[in-house]
Amino acid sequence: xxxxxxxxxxxxxxxxxxxxxxxxxxxxxxxxxxxxxxxxxxxxxxxxxxxxxxxxxxxxxxxxxxxxxxxxxxxxxxxxxxxxxxxxxxxxxxxxxxxxxxxxxxxxxxxxxxxxxxxxxxxxxxxxxxxxxxxxxxxxxxxxxxxxxxxxxxxxxxxxxxxxxxxxxxxxxxxxxxxxxxxxxxxxxxxxxxxxxxxxxxxxxxxxxxxxxxxxxxxxxxxxxxxxxxxxxxxxxxxxxxxxxxxxxxxxxxxxxxxxxxxxxxxxxxxxxxxxxxxxxxxxxxxxxxxxxxxxxxxxxxxxxxx
Amino acid sequence: xxxxxxxxxxxxxxxxxxxxxxxxxxxxxxxxxxxxxxxxxxxxxxxxxxxxxxxxxxxxxxxxxxxxxxxxxxxxxxxxxxxxxxxxxxxxxxxxxxxxxxxxxxxxxxxxxxxxxxxxxxxxxxxxxxxxxxxxxxxxxxxxxxxxxxxxxxxxxxxxxxxxxxxxxxxxxxxxxxxxxxxxxxxxxxxxxxxxxxxxxxxxxxxxxxxxxxxxxxxxxxxxxxxxxxxxxxxxxxxxxxxxxxxxxxxxxxxxxxxxxxxxxxxxxxxxxxxxxxxxxxxxxxxxxxxxxxxxxxxxxxxxxxxxxxxxxxxxxxxxxxxxxxxxxxxxxxxxxxxxxxxxxxxxxxxxxxxxxxxxxxxxxxxxxxxxxxxxxxxxxxxxxxxxxxxxxxxxxxxxxxxxxxxxxxxxxxxxxxxxxxxxxxxxxxxxxxxxxxxxxxxxxxxxxxxxxxxxxxxxxxxxxxxxxxxxxxxxxxxxxxxxxxxxxxxxxxxxxxxxxxxxxxxxxxxxxxxxxxxxxxxxxxxxxxxxxxxxxxxxxx
Numbered sequence: 001x002x003x004x005x006x007x008x009x010x011x012x013x014x015x016x017x018x019x020x021x022x023x024x025x026x027x028x029x030x031x032x033x034x035x036x037x038x039x040x041x042x043x044x045x046x047x048x049x050x051x052x053x054x055x056x057x058x059x060x061x062x063x064x065x066x067x068x069x070x071x072x073x074x075x076x077x078x079x080x081x082x083x084x085x086x087x088x089x090x091x092x093x094x095x096x097x098x099x100x101x102x103x104x105x106x107x108x109x110x111x112x113x114x115x116x117x118x119x120x121x122x123x124x125x126x127x128x129x130x131x132x133x134x135x136x137x138x139x140x141x142x143x144x145x146x147x148x149x150x151x152x153x154x155x156x157x158x159x160x161x162x163x164x165x166x167x168x169x170x171x172x173x174x175x176x177x178x179x180x181x182x183x184x185x186x187x188x189x190x191x192x193x194x195x196x197x198x199x200x201x202x203x204x205x206x207x208x209x210x211x212x213x214x215x216x217x218x219x220x221x222x223x224x225x226x227x228x229x230x231x232x233x234x235x236x237x238x239x240x241x242x243x244x245x246x247x248x249x250x251x252x253x254x255x256x257x258x259x260x261x262x263x264x265x266x267x268x269x270x271x272x273x274x275x276x277x278x279x280x281x282x283x284x285x286x287x288x289x290x291x292x293x294x295x296x297x298x299x300x301x302x303x304x305x306x307x
Numbered sequence: 308x309x310x311x312x313x314x315x316x317x318x319x320x321x322x323x324x325x326x327x328x329x330x331x332x333x334x335x336x337x338x339x340x341x342x343x344x345x346x347x348x349x350x351x352x353x354x355x356x357x358x359x360x361x362x363x364x365x366x367x368x369x370x371x372x373x374x375x376x377x378x379x380x381x382x383x384x385x386x387x388x389x390x391x392x393x394x395x396x397x398x399x400x401x402x403x404x405x406x407x408x409x410x411x412x413x414x415x416x417x418x419x420x421x422x423x424x425x426x427x428x429x430x431x432x433x434x435x436x437x438x439x440x441x442x443x444x445x446x447x448x449x450x451x452x453x454x455x456x457x458x459x460x461x462x463x464x465x466x467x468x469x470x471x472x473x474x475x476x477x478x479x480x481x482x483x484x485x486x487x488x489x490x491x492x493x494x495x496x497x498x499x500x501x502x503x504x505x506x507x508x509x510x511x512x513x514x515x516x517x518x519x520x521x522x523x524x525x526x527x528x529x530x531x532x533x534x535x536x537x538x539x540x541x542x543x544x545x546x547x548x549x550x551x552x553x554x555x556x557x558x559x560x561x562x563x564x565x566x567x568x569x570x571x572x573x574x575x576x577x578x579x580x581x582x583x584x585x586x587x588x589x590x591x592x593x594x595x596x597x598x599x600x601x602x603x604x605x606x607x608x609x610x611x612x613x614x615x616x617x618x619x620x621x622x623x624x625x626x627x628x629x630x631x632x633x634x635x636x637x638x639x640x641x642x643x644x645x646x647x648x649x650x651x652x653x654x655x656x657x658x659x660x661x662x663x664x665x666x667x668x669x670x671x672x673x674x675x676x677x678x679x680x681x682x683x684x685x686x687x688x689x690x691x692x693x694x695x696x697x698x699x700x701x702x703x704x705x706x707x708x709x710x711x712x713x714x715x716x717x718x719x720x721x722x723x724x725x726x727x728x729x730x731x732x733x734x735x736x737x738x739x740x741x742x743x744x745x746x747x748x749x750x751x752x753x754x755x756x757x758x759x760x761x762x763x764x765x766x767x768x769x770x771x772x773x774x775x776x777x778x779x780x781x782x783x784x785x786x787x788x789x790x791x792x793x794x795x796x797x798x799x800x801x802x803x804x805x806x807x808x809x810x811x812x813x814x815x816x817x818x819x820x821x822x823x824x825x826x827x828x829x830x831x832x833x834x835x836x837x838x839x840x841x842x843x844x845x846x847x848x849x
Contacts, residue, residue, distance in 0.1 A: 032733030035442065037365075038750075040740055040770045044460045045444045052440035083358040084514045085532065093532055149568075156572045164569040165560065167534050256560050258534035266354065266533075266561075271733055 001299065005292070012288045017067070019284045020277065024063050027273055034080035034271045053080060066277070076281070077274035081267070087278035090263055095282070098252070098259035100170050102245035105183035109244075110237065113187035117194025121229075122221070124199060132191060139188035148181040148254040165255040178255045182248050186240055193236055198229040227301050234301070238294035239287065246283045335551070335845060342551065343826055343846040349556040350577040351566040355533045356557075359514035361499040362434045365442040368557070373496035375538055375555055375841045376521040380408055380427070380478075380493040383838045385831040387658065387756055389490060393422055393500065393522070394478070403485035410476040415543040416502055417519075417526040424472035426500035426522075432465035433506075434497055443497040450492050453481040485790060488757050494838060495755075524550050524842035533559050538841075551845035567822065576824035576846075582705040585644045585820050594825040598645040599832040600656040603752035603817035604761060605649070607698070607713075611810060612742045612775035616696055619745065623686040624694065625809040628746075630679035631720045632713055633672050634815060641708050644820035649813035651802045652765075656816070656835045658756040663799040665806035676720050683721050695724040700748035701735040709814070710748070739773045747773065749811065756836050758798045759788055765805065776810035 035041055035049055050056040054065060069075040076087035113136070120132035142150075155177060156164035168174045201207060202225060210220045252261035260279055267275035299305045333342055356369030361377050364370060374382075380394035394408040414422035433439050435447040435458045447455040453469025469481035482489060492498070502513075502520040509518040516527045524547065525538035538555040540547065558574070560566040563581045570578040580588060580596065589596040609619045618624050634648030650668035653660055667675055688694040698714065700706040710727050717723040730738060739747045751771075753760040763769055766785050767777040784801050788794035805811070819837060823830060826846045831839050 030733070032737040036733050036736050036740070037442075038736060041442060042445050042448070042459075042770065044456075045440075045442065048437040048440040048444065048459065048461070049442060051437070081357055082355060082532065083363045084360065084511065090532065149565075152565075152568055152572075157568060160572070164572050164574060165565065166558065166574075167531065169531075252533075253561050254565060256534055256558065256565075258531055258559075262533050262561070269732065 001296075005296070008292050008295075012292075015288060016281065016284060020067060020281060021063060023277060023280045024066065024273075025059070027271070027276060028059060030271065032271055034273060036271070053078065066274075070281075076278040079267075079272055079275050081270045081272040081275070087274045090275055091260060091278055091282060094258060094260035094263055097167055097170070097257050098261060099245050101175055101178045101182065101251070101257065101259070102241075102248075104175060104179045105186065106237075106241055106244050108179060108183040109186035109190050109240075112183075113190025114194050114233070116187075116191040117233075118198055118221075118226075118229075120191070120195045121198035121202065129195075132195065136188035136191040139184040140192075142184065144181045144185060144248060145250045145254070147184055148177070148250065151177045151181055152254075165257075167255075167257045167259075174255075174257075178251050178257060181254070182244065182251050186244065189236065189240075190233060193233045194229065197232045198225065201225045201229040231298065231302055234294055234297060238290045242283070242286045242290045246279075246286060335847070336549075338828075340828070340845075341848040343848045346552050346846055347554040347556060348552050348577075348827065348841055348844055348846070349558060349575045351560045351570065351575045351579070352557050353559075353563075353579075354561060355559050356536075359519065359527060359530070359536075360501070361496045362430060362439065362443065362501060363441050364496060370496040371839070372536060372538070372557065373499060373523075374838065375523055375525045376519075376527060377496065377499035377501075377523045378414070378422075378544075379496070379499040380410075381490060382840060383494050383831075383834060383836070385829070385834055385843070387831075387834040387836055387838070389494070392494075393427075394493075397490060404482050406480045406482070406489065407473070408478040408480070410478060411545065412476050413545045414522060415545060416522045417541045417543050418502075418505075419543055420502075420504075420520075421475070422500060422522045423475040424478040425475070426502065427478050427498075428470050428472050429503045430499060430501040431470045432468050433501060435459055435468055436465040437461050438465075441497070446492075446495065446497045450489060450498075451482045451484050451486050453483050455483075487789075487792070488755060491755055491757070524840070525555055535559065544842075546842070550842040552841045555841045570822050576827050578822050580644065580820040580822055582708070583641070583643050588822060592822065595822050596820075597823050597830075597832065598818050598820045600647070600654065600835060601752070601817040601819045601837065602654060602656060602756060602835045603750060604652055604654055605646075605709075605750050605814045605817065606652065606748075607746050607812045607814065608739075608749045608774035609746055609810060609812075610742055610744050610774055611777075614742045615775075616745050618686075618688075618694060618696065621686050622808060623682040624688070625812075627679040627683040627686070627721060628717065628723070629809050629812040630667055630675040630682070632716055632812065632814065635672070636716070637709055637712055638815050641712050642705075642815070645818045647816040647818070649816045650806070652805055652811065652813050653758045653761040653798065653802065654753075654816035654835075657753065657758050657761070658835065659795070660758040660798060661795055663802045665802060667806065679721060683723075688721075688723075690722045693722050693724050695726070697726045697728060697745045699728045699730060699735065699738070699744050699746070701732050702729045706748055713814075742773070742775060749773065750817075752817075753836065759785070759794070762788075762798060762801050765801065765810065774810055776808070778804060778808065780804060 035046060054062060069077060078086050079090060116132040116136060120129040123129055152164045155162040162173055162177055166174055207220060207225055210224055249261040249265050252259040263275055264279045335342055352368040356364065356372055357366050358364040358369055359372065361373045364373055378392045380392055381389045382392040384390045393410050393414050395411050397406055397408045399406055410424055416422060431447065434441055435444055435455050437459065444459045448459060454463050454467045457463040458465050458468055471479050473479050500522060505518060505520040506513045512518055516530050519527050524541055524544045526541040528539045529537040536557045540550060540553050560569060563579050566578040567581060569575055585596060585598065609625055611619060638646040638648050650665055651662055655662045698710060700710050714725040714727060717725060738744055751761060751764060763785060764771045765776055765781050766772060767782055781801055781804055784797040788797040826849060827844060828847055829844050
């Protein structure tokens with residue numbers, strides 16, 4: 001197992017490097033640059049700015065300097081657009097925000113979705129099943145960019161209970177709407193996945209054997225059925241977790257949370273190279289990490305899997 | 308008239324209140340209106356501003372914040388006239404090249420230090436220095452401050468800039484050429500003073516709320532990037548007594564529809580109205596939906612360079628396209644925010660600018676359409692041999708609606724075939740700047756309130772002249788306007804030439820369309836540049 005983990009980490013390094021180089025080149029290939037504006041800068045001014053940020057160097061020198069800065073000083077460079085801030089600054093501020101509501105949404109999606117799915121599978125074709133399936137289909141067809149305005153319309157404009165946006169240092173009432181808007185579609189997927197894989201497991205021979213043996217129902221469900229039933233759900237949850245904690249662009253934009261999703265989109269539009277790279281690396285790194293964690297969890301859940 | 312009345316009222320009310328010793332809080336000292344208990348002004352901004360550093364900032368929302376945190380030599384009143392800021396007055400030498408400003412001696416920084424002429428010297432040198440590499444370095448050049456060009460190019464040291472402190476309260480600026488609107492340029496945030504000691508102590512971190520020192524009516528107390536900036540009263544500000552708004556808060560909300568929802572939920576005091584929604588809002592909230600002219604022009608520019616299409620080299624084609632557009636349809640049916648149909652490039656609201664009578668402005672739309680058909684036929688384009696070209700705009704719902712309306716009018720009236728394209732902003736700027744277009748959208752907002760800020764775009768050497776219009780007479784008139792006491796005849800002639808040559812199609816002049824809390828008073832709606840100062844605003848009780 002340890003050698004497996006080491007092997008995976010060893011692969012992760014060149015993967016990340018490749019990600020950095022390809023993103024860097026793609027970004028510089030996009031038309032316009034960070035200092036392209038409606039009022040083109042005089043050449044002398046542009047030259048000063050490019051010299052300050054090292055953009056006057058050939059692109060391979062820029063890549064080497066960039067990677068060098070990350071390795072030696074963990075410095076992801078300055079933001080070209082938000083001139084008072086460095087990329088480290090922006091991520092240090094924005095990531096905890098997205099992490100907070102992303103993690104809460106994940107918890108809601110797993111707990112509510114999982115419970116709905118299991119309940120539906122255990123009482124297949126009952127009203128509970130239909131209810132759970134109905135809710136999850138409803139949640140699935142309402143994407144978060146539809147969900148968010150509806151929530152704001154009802155809870156902010158009509159009822160006046162909750163604020164329509166902002167973060168306010170993560171005060172609880174600012175968290176509710178973003179968490180609901182972000183978690184619903186994930187919750188629906190979790191519910192449907194759990195339900196179908198639970199049903200599949202419940203019809204396998206080893207469960208039938210356990211039933212025939214007269215094991216208590218609770219033991220059968222929680223000790224024998226649940227673990228294998230969760231395998232497909234887990235492979236879904238790994239990437240889902242990453243995409244939730246790295247911020248939904250829509251949630252960030254809609255609720256003006258100040259999370260990194262908002263910075264990600266704006267940095268692409270502003271050609272704010274360093275911010276865009278920093279967040280790309282963060283998301284890339286987390287994706288690699290969580291895929292590894294899921295694989296390790298697999299082995300723990302399913303003894304048949306060996307690395 | 309109105310002013311004298313209100314000041315009379317103020318003195319009456321003031322005396323009455325003083326005599327009952329209830330003046331302290333609650334009532335506006337001049338108008339006598341009952342003030343709200345909570346004097347917080349919250350407004351929406353489209354995107355996080357680029358910096359709190361007045362010399363580094365490069366966007367409108369950042370300038371607005373700068374004007375509240377800092378104070379320059381001069382400020383503007385509600386009409387856009389210059390009023391003393393840190394400078395009380397100035398004198399100009401006979402050759403109009405040396406300006407000497409007398410600074411007030413009671414101005415203080417938020418840490419209690421006095422504001423001196425040296426703080427301006429330091430700030431202006433910073434602005435021009437290649438080391439700071441401010442995107443607004445060119446502003447020092449635009450102000451024609453002595454040696455600014457050479458400093459920006461790195462040929463001279465920032466210390467050689469033509470600005471010096473004669474003593475703590477006397478500032479001298481030397482220019483390379485006379486500039487009639489030089490003092491007006493000192494209201495721009497890049498000319499505001501900066502605190503050397505704070506910048507040297509904290510470096511680029513000096514604008515963090517815990518480090519920043521400012522000399523304006525407010526000081527920064529909190530900043531959450533992409534969410535909010537909170538400013539509170541600077542008790543060291545020399546005119547703190549007259550300031551009524553206690554707290555200014557910005558909220559970053561990228562989408563204007565969301566911003567409107569949050570405004571309606573009472574979260575902000577001011578937000579922009581999305582295109583087409585003004586009539587409905589005006590009906591529902593007559594005292595909150597406001598509209599007033601803005602110093603901006605919306606137009607389409609022909610590519611007249613070698614890479615442009617042959618068809619556009621024919622002035623008859625350019626005129627036909629300009630004439631056939633019914634601008635009323637665009638302003639009244641598409642935008643619906645009180646915008647003004649444009650027949651000249653410079654907006655009517657521009658200070659000291661008299662709109663010239665260009666011929667087609669006076670015609671009826673039928674007359675314009677008839678003339679357009681005639682011109683296009685004369686240029687050799689008919690139903691069987693239709694004119695065809697590409698039109699490009701930057702991706703936006705609003706620009707799209709206008710482009711559709713335009714292409715439909717051309718198609719129906721002239722049988723012209725237009726291929727519409729849209730591009731993401733930076734790509735669009737790149738393509739337009741490199742003359743990779745045929746007909747492209749453009750918009751320009753005045754940097755200062757004078758016609759040259761618009762007409763300079765038509766200078767053949769201008770970096771903003773994306774259509775590459777070249778006309779020797781226009782160049783001459785523009786440079787002549789810089790040194791004459793009355794440039795209006797030059798501007799009139801330039802607009803006439805533009806109307807005859809039609810290098811761009813003027814479409815409309817902008818308005819500001821806002822939802823504004825009815826309790827918020829004294830918004831400078833007559834200041835065309837919209838340079839507002841929170842210290843002049845106040846909120847009345849409900």
